[in-house]
Amino acid sequence: MDTLSLEDRSAxxxxxxxxxxxxxxxxxxxxxxxxxxxxxxxxxLPGSPDIVFPxxxxxIFVHGxxxxxxCCQGPSRKPKSNLEYWIPKLxxxxxxxxxxxxxxxxxxxRVLTVWECELQDLDRSLRKATQFLKQSA
Numbered sequence: 001m002d003t004l005s006l007e008d009r010s011a012x013x014x015x016x017x018x019x020x021x022x023x024x025x026x027x028x029x030x031x032x033x034x035x036x037x038x039x040x041x042x043x044x045l046p047g048s049p050d051i052v053f054p055x056x057x058x059x060i061f062v063h064g065x066x067x068x069x070x071c072c073q074g075p076s077r078k079p080k081s082n083l084e085y086w087i088p089k090l091x092x093x094x095x096x097x098x099x100x101x102x103x104x105x106x107x108x109x110r111v112l113t114v115w116e117c118e119l120q121d122l123d124r125s126l127r128k129a130t131q132f133l134k135q136s137a
Contacts, residue, residue, distance in 0.1 A: 023119045024050050024062040030126045047100030058110045065116045069094050072117040
């Protein structure tokens with residue numbers, strides 16, 4: 001059961017960002033530090049990818065584990081209350097993510113998803129992203 005009133009919960013949910021999240025900023029900063037340059041949140045592309053490398057035709061999505069239903073073992077990754085609301089919402093997000101990845105691929109873009117839980121080891125995530133960006137199409 002939720003311990004907050006509807007108004008308090010609504011106010012708390014409005015504080016959650018969809019862009020410029022801490023995990024996204026951490027990866028962007030690391031990529032910039034090693035010399036990569038990129039664009040952010042290109043709205044003309046399906047899904048408005050978080051990090052876009054136009055010359056390489058590659059994009060990186062930085063997904064929060066809860067919001068995008070990652071199957072990691074982290075704490076509080078699955079809703080425990082109001083399931084009739086959350087389950088369809090999170091399933092719709094997963095479908096939308098898959099559709100956006102497919103649309104990007106059809107348009108000739110390569111896609112990498114980096115999960116919030118993976119960024120706990122930023123060096124490893126940076127190596128993964130760097131390897132993805134250096135691969136030829």
